[in-house]
Amino acid sequence: MNFIRKNPEKILKILESVSAIFFVLLWLGLSAYGILFMSQSSEYQNDFHTDFYSISRTGVKYYFPDTFWSNEPFKVRAIIDINRDVYLTEEDSVALKDIIRVSQLVKIELIDKTLKDNTTLKVEPVTNSEQLIDTSLEGKNVWEWRVTPKESGEYILAFKSTNLIHTNEGLKNLDNPIYEKTINVKNHFYYKVKLFFKDYWFIILVVLSICIGLFIYIRAKRYLKQSKVILINEFMAFELKIRNLVQEGKIEKVFEVFNAFISSNKLNEYIDTLNIFEASYTNSKTSFNTNLITYEEYNRYLSKTIKGVLDLINEVKDKHTTQRPL
DSSP: OHHHHHOHHHHHHHHHHHHHHHHHHHHHHHHHHHHHHHHHHHHHHHHHTTGGGGOEEEEEEEEOOSOOBTTOOEEEEEEEOTTSOOOOOGGGTTEEEEEEEEOSEEEEEEEEOOSSOGGGEEEEESSOSEEEOOOSTTOOEEEEEEEEESSOEEEEEEEEEEEEEEETTEEEEEEOOOEEEEEEEBOOHHHHHHHHHHHHHHHHHHHHHHHHHHHHHHHHHHHHHHHTOEEHHHHHHHHHHHHHHHHHTOHHHHHHHHHHHHHHTTOGGGHHHHHHHHHHHHHHHHHHHTTSSOHHHHHHHHHHHHHHHHHHHHHHHHHHEESSOO
């Protein structure tokens, strides 16, 4: 205290020096903070550029077919019309509406979110997934995919829309909420039949071959029975016997043997013809015995009768004989 009372001027100078140093340090600190703040603010603005401030909310329509069939591709579309409000009409019965954020460059993807094998649903983009938003009066943006489900069942399709923002570090993604749609895929009847034949073709082929074989066998048996088929060996014995009897002149015995053969083989359609020949022979023989006709006329009638009988034998042979037994 004595020092302060004795040296007031020195104390004043010291306080002035300290105050000056404090204000200089304060000014330097404020200047450095201002420079740092301005640089960070400038970097922040340059980072997002103008695209960040041009993002707007608009409507998007998602189009689906009304039915879904396995192994039959169908189209899915997403449409953005920046100059028109997106609303659903009666024609849009299979369309869905959503509101998303849109920048100058938008990417929309269709994703299979079904918890199944990745190969059961095939999604192929038809248009580019990244598109510049068309802001012209009549312009609109269309995304399209071709989707082919390989099996029936429920599938979950998800639309993932992303705004691509230009920054000093390149493009950055600003994702919109994912929009999901559950679809129910059915099988065509012909596709079920195709799968059945694909899985069981060998068994079907075997069963079909057996059925065809049985059908042919039964038809053949029925035909043989209906046709009264005679073994060739049996018929040759009969034919030889008839010819021997003709050579021996035992014509009555010829008709007797022929009638017995017809009866045993149920060849009833030949009875009337054979009876005509037998009646002709009997009449010619009676006429000759009573001297109504000459011997030459009798032989002529007899030759015709024998020829008729032999022709009838050949007809039976052609129609009712076979090389192997039933």
